Amino acid sequence: MRDKRAVTIFDVARASGVSYSTVSRVLNGFAFVKESTRQKVLNTAEKMGYVANLQARSLAGGKSQVIGLVIPNLDEGYVNSISSGIDEALTKANYDLMIYTNKYGKEAKYVNSIIHGPSDGLILLVPLIPSSYLDTLRHKHFPHVLIDQIDPSAQSSSINSSNFQGAYEATSYLISLGHRRIGFIGGIPEIHSAQERLKGYKQALSDHQLAWDESLIQTGNFQHQLAYENSQKLLNLSPPPSAIFASNDLSAFGAMEAIRERGLNIPEDISLIGFDDIPQASISYPKLSTVRQPLKEMGKLAVEMLLAQLEQKQSQPQQVILTTKLVIRDSCKGLI
Amino acid sequence: MRDKRAVTIFDVARASGVSYSTVSRVLNGFAFVKESTRQKVLNTAEKMGYVANLQARSLAGGKSQVIGLVIPNLDEGYVNSISSGIDEALTKANYDLMIYTNKYGKEAKYVNSIIHGPSDGLILLVPLIPSSYLDTLRHKHFPHVLIDQIDPSAQSSSINSSNFQGAYEATSYLISLGHRRIGFIGGIPEIHSAQERLKGYKQALSDHQLAWDESLIQTGNFQHQLAYENSQKLLNLSPPPSAIFASNDLSAFGAMEAIRERGLNIPEDISLIGFDDIPQASISYPKLSTVRQPLKEMGKLAVEMLLAQLEQKQSQPQQVILTTKLVIRDSCKGLI
DNA sequence: ATGAAAGCGCTAACAG
DNA sequence: CTGTTAGCGCTTTCAT
Numbered sequence: 001m002r003d004k005r006a007v008t009i010f011d012v013a014r015a016s017g018v019s020y021s022t023v024s025r026v027l028n029g030f031a032f033v034k035e036s037t038r039q040k041v042l043n044t045a046e047k048m049g050y051v052a053n054l055q056a057r058s059l060a061g062g063k064s065q066v067i068g069l070v071i072p073n074l075d076e077g078y079v080n081s082i083s084s085g086i087d088e089a090l091t092k093a094n095y096d097l098m099i100y101t102n103k104y105g106k107e108a109k110y111v112n113s114i115i116h117g118p119s120d121g122l123i124l125l126v127p128l129i130p131s132s133y134l135d136t137l138r139h140k141h142f143p144h145v146l147i148d149q150i151d152p153s154a155q156s157s158s159i160n161s162s163n164f165q166g167a168y169e170a171t172s173y174l175i176s177l178g179h180r181r182i183g184f185i186g187g188i189p190e191i192h193s194a195q196e197r198l199k200g201y202k203q204a205l206s207d208h209q210l211a212w213d214e215s216l217i218q219t220g221n222f223q224h225q226l227a228y229e230n231s232q233k234l235l236n237l238s239p240p241p242s243a244i245f246a247s248n249d250l251s252a253f254g255a256m257e258a259i260r261e262r263g264l265n266i267p268e269d270i271s272l273i274g275f276d277d278i279p280q281a282s283i284s285y286p287k288l289s290t291v292r293q294p295l296k297e298m299g300k301l302a303v304e305m306l307l308a309q310l311e312q313k314q315s316q317p318q319q320v321i322l323t324t325k326l327v328i329r330d331s332c333k334g335l336i
Numbered sequence: 337m338r339d340k341r342a343v344t345i346f347d348v349a350r351a352s353g354v355s356y357s358t359v360s361r362v363l364n365g366f367a368f369v370k371e372s373t374r375q376k377v378l379n380t381a382e383k384m385g386y387v388a389n390l391q392a393r394s395l396a397g398g399k400s401q402v403i404g405l406v407i408p409n410l411d412e413g414y415v416n417s418i419s420s421g422i423d424e425a426l427t428k429a430n431y432d433l434m435i436y437t438n439k440y441g442k443e444a445k446y447v448n449s450i451i452h453g454p455s456d457g458l459i460l461l462v463p464l465i466p467s468s469y470l471d472t473l474r475h476k477h478f479p480h481v482l483i484d485q486i487d488p489s490a491q492s493s494s495i496n497s498s499n500f501q502g503a504y505e506a507t508s509y510l511i512s513l514g515h516r517r518i519g520f521i522g523g524i525p526e527i528h529s530a531q532e533r534l535k536g537y538k539q540a541l542s543d544h545q546l547a548w549d550e551s552l553i554q555t556g557n558f559q560h561q562l563a564y565e566n567s568q569k570l571l572n573l574s575p576p577p578s579a580i581f582a583s584n585d586l587s588a589f590g591a592m593e594a595i596r597e598r599g600l601n602i603p604e605d606i607s608l609i610g611f612d613d614i615p616q617a618s619i620s621y622p623k624l625s626t627v628r629q630p631l632k633e634m635g636k637l638a639v640e641m642l643l644a645q646l647e648q649k650q651s652q653p654q655q656v657i658l659t660t661k662l663v664i665r666d667s668c669k670g671l672i
Numbered sequence: 673a674t675g676a677a678a679g680c681g682c683t684a685a686c687a688g
Numbered sequence: 689c690t691g692t693t694a695g696c697g698c699t700t701t702c703a704t
Binding site for chain 4 (some may be wrong): 354355356357358361368369370373392394395397398
């Protein structure tokens, strides 16, 4: 079985001739320790290869230096980019990462077991989280921040990107290219970001005196397959749209496939624009024009906000919105 | 600050009128507990919303129900697919997941802190891991399994896929299509799987009486960018190859870009085949023919092998090789 | 400035 | 079958 015997704080104490509470103080960067003692302890600890036992530390009421991240899946481009940003920031701050994949609609009991786990705090990157979930977190005063979700009560810190604005710009761009019939492939209707993107689309249309046509609007689920099917419906319209705005890049790729199957070319026959700017967007063919969300920054910022909470530097919940940016590549073309 | 007061095993004990060791026994599925007591305890635990404290459990020498996963990055398609398989298997087995991203060449001291963390066991999905790393793991008898790595000493359990065979088949397929000049884009030369794929390529060539030409072989790093550059070199050859075998799909996409920039079409002007079969391979244009590694299964199997170790069901290290499969899509064409 | 002592919540012998 | 008793390694008052 696994060897238990490791160097403990106790060993270090004995070796450096002080009590173990002193060692603890030194290790935790406490004030009121004589500099010479501090050095001595630090040295012997180093020499003995001491490594703190996180379980013990956390049990005793200290910090475990791990933060939890709740995500729907481990293999979704957009989530991974954000997670990667989180991981980098965490590494820099000397924290470890615990991943909880939360399939949609898991009971709120779940969050309880997370709270009882090693995490000092939690980042939630899950759309459609049950409100009981958040209630528990708040009720227990468990530090957390939300990504890509809106907290209606503004009691939790959250990070979003400018979904409305991004969608508005994408649509306006298409309009400026001369498109009048622009198909829209939505995301999951219950999700805030999906709603905002739809609003942005509609607003751009009406701001340009274009009536929007319900038949041009397909609700989706942010996935390739459904976007593919919905694009077929769009293409069956007469006349079909001359451009399609997909609520995320994955959906845009689904649209690409449907368009190609009709023997149509992008952007010659039909323009296409996405949302997210996941890595694939820049290596697809044609390269996808899209609205970039600052994915990694969102992750990084989430970590900063969470750590600020942990260090009690920031007590007021904060809502931040990061700006998106239109990235023009090769999938859109002006109507002649 | 974070509320500490939660229902403990002690509370449950009192509420159900037994000692807390009995509660512990019930919770850990021990035998020798009267059925009526067991039920009573289980019920009150449920009723009180008891959730085990993993830190305490693990400190006390029990299992923490978390396993660690060491990966290079959080945003690499191939790694994510495997991780996803790991996560699913873990969830089923009621384990949580701790992620450690290990940039190449981090010191072995690192592994020590993992051992002192909450993990009951470790899955290593890191090419080029320093041997001191593995030595530490073995020396401390810390349960672990390797993915996509060979342990020369066969002292650690490992999971690989049939890299040689897969590359052999891909190359043979290209040859059967009539190709004679087949470019090869390699992976990181130090990595075992990359070496095997190169060997498979060469073997297929020589088995078909084709001398292999050094200029056709480019070493790479499994990344898009370098593959792109190397493909340009290949395309500059005279005559250029009529087909390219890329050591992984990501590299194949790099090649795609280079080929397109020349105004060449895939597969009409040049055939292309990859390795891995990451999700993007089936939605690219053209859809990429490739060698499928059973990514999710690799992850799943890793979990099974690790849990077997934890339950001491399996003590002998095991080396398993999963078979790859040629997936023919649209990126290869016979030479007329 | 530093030592002593009391837990944190749980597992695992050891007695009954 | 079940209760008692030690710890696991560390943080944190409370003294000194």
